[in-house]
Amino acid sequence: MTKLFEPAGCRVDLRTGAMSDATGAYQKRFRDLAGLYADEAAFSAMQETWNDTVVYEVSEFRPNERTGDLIFGVTRMLPGKVGEEYFVTRGHIHKQSDRPEIYYGQKGRGLMLLESPEGEVRVVAVDAQTVCYVPPYWIHRSVNIGGDELVMLFCYPADSGQDYDCIAKAGGMRARIIDDGRGGWKQIDNPNWRMRDAATVAALYGREKKEENA
Amino acid sequence: MTKLFEPAGCRVDLRTGAMSDATGAYQKRFRDLAGLYADEAAFSAMQETWNDTVVYEVSEFRPNERTGDLIFGVTRMLPGKVGEEYFVTRGHIHKQSDRPEIYYGQKGRGLMLLESPEGEVRVVAVDAQTVCYVPPYWIHRSVNIGGDELVMLFCYPADSGQDYDCIAKAGGMRARIIDDGRGGWKQIDNPNWRMRDAATVAALYGREKKEENA
Numbered sequence: 001m002t003k004l005f006e007p008a009g010c011r012v013d014l015r016t017g018a019m020s021d022a023t024g025a026y027q028k029r030f031r032d033l034a035g036l037y038a039d040e041a042a043f044s045a046m047q048e049t050w051n052d053t054v055v056y057e058v059s060e061f062r063p064n065e066r067t068g069d070l071i072f073g074v075t076r077m078l079p080g081k082v083g084e085e086y087f088v089t090r091g092h093i094h095k096q097s098d099r100p101e102i103y104y105g106q107k108g109r110g111l112m113l114l115e116s117p118e119g120e121v122r123v124v125a126v127d128a129q130t131v132c133y134v135p136p137y138w139i140h141r142s143v144n145i146g147g148d149e150l151v152m153l154f155c156y157p158a159d160s161g162q163d164y165d166c167i168a169k170a171g172g173m174r175a176r177i178i179d180d181g182r183g184g185w186k187q188i189d190n191p192n193w194r195m196r197d198a199a200t201v202a203a204l205y206g207r208e209k210k211e212e213n214a
Numbered sequence: 215m216t217k218l219f220e221p222a223g224c225r226v227d228l229r230t231g232a233m234s235d236a237t238g239a240y241q242k243r244f245r246d247l248a249g250l251y252a253d254e255a256a257f258s259a260m261q262e263t264w265n266d267t268v269v270y271e272v273s274e275f276r277p278n279e280r281t282g283d284l285i286f287g288v289t290r291m292l293p294g295k296v297g298e299e300y301f302v303t304r305g306h307i308h309k310q311s312d313r314p315e316i317y318y319g320q321k322g323r324g325l326m327l328l329e330s331p332e333g334e335v336r337v338v339a340v341d342a343q344t345v346c347y348v349p350p351y352w353i354h355r356s357v358n359i360g361g362d363e364l365v366m367l368f369c370y371p372a373d374s375g376q377d378y379d380c381i382a383k384a385g386g387m388r389a390r391i392i393d394d395g396r397g398g399w400k401q402i403d404n405p406n407w408r409m410r411d412a413a414t415v416a417a418l419y420g421r422e423k424k425e426e427n428a
Binding site: 004005006007008009010011012013014019061063067068069070072096098099100101102104112114116120122124125126127129130131132133134135136137138153155156157159 | 346
């Protein structure tokens with residue numbers, strides 16, 4: 001008989017952005033985010049005071065990584081900018097690229113920046129009490145466009161995995177989210193972004209099948 | 215190339231318990247819940263005034279039912295009792311019984327009542343800002359133990375399906391949640407509950423394999 005996993009109740013603390021009864025956690029400090037932002041001079045200038053600061057952290061409940069199960073948790077992200085560009089997470093596509101994800105805004109003002117393998121761009125507001133559905137195959141990154149911490153619940157299939165390289169290999173994401181100078185945001189093009197070639201696009205769509213056949 | 219599904223942002227309205235941009239919704243009225251409660255005389259007595267009342271409703275975002283995708287939504291449930299027993303949802307096990315679910319309390323005071331195929335019982339509090347993880351193979355039902363509406367976000371794998379009969383066939387769930395007479399709740403045994411025989415238990419664990427082989 002299958003050994004049963006015990007039900008759990010995990011409390012989300014909106015003040016600290018942590019979740020009780022998590023099975024794990026990780027933190028990203030400012031120094032871990034080198035290369036994400038357009039304004040490298042601004043990044044360097046901030047390093048002296050910001051280098052060890054935890055810019056975002058994740059606490060998660062990960063029962064296992066079996067197909068059909070779920071992983072969920074909470075992300076807490078500081079407000080801030082590098083130059084005029086709002087703080088972002090590294091961003092990823094799922095290794096099993098047909099796996100989706102939901103993000104549920106809890107505190108602060110966030111955006112989900114999405115990019116298809118072919119380079120289509122979408123932006124979804126993730127304010128408190130808004131669920132963002134990230135469909136299969138979309139690269140996605142969170143952006144804190146507010147003056148307060150951004151706290152979001154997330155949930156994704158346990159066998160999804162994360163591929164962070166797909167963004168770096170394209171010179172970043174196609175769009176950047178910057179301060180519009182009036183307390184809001186605007187989307188601009190990233191001049192370093194390179195359109196993926198057909199083989200790369202096909203691999204992003206077909207990766208899970210390649211692994212099954214490997 | 216795979217046709218991409220569009221990203222979405224769904225706002226949860228805590229006042230109405232509805233979710234914007236839902237792809238569907240359903241309601242359960244009092245008359246739909248006949249047979250769930252121990253006190254049949256109390257149920258009959260309530261029918262005249264309650265029969266058409268929507269006791270709980272669900273609005274959901276269901277992109278598809280493909281393995282690896284996700285369905286999510288919001289449940290809103292009235293407060294109340296039938297006799298001394300708090301209002302409950304019908305409850306289910308997933309047709310693909312190895313599929314889990316998460317419930318995230320948003321408003322009110324809820325419990326998740328869980329039962330394994332062998333009849334183990336668990337109770338998890340689902341207060342606001344608490345995530346309940348329902349692991350694979352657990353039958354589960356929501357209970358509103360508060361004086362206010364219970365609102366919860368839920369998320370489960372898109373290929374889960376629901377089997378509602380497993381509860382009725384056993385004479386209900388093994389435990390009932392009743393008013394303890396002091397504004398709280400207590401768990402009592404349901405005398406009508408019948409232990410499942412070995413073949414029924416095995417079918418609940420192995421159902422998804424039988425369907426694959428069918």
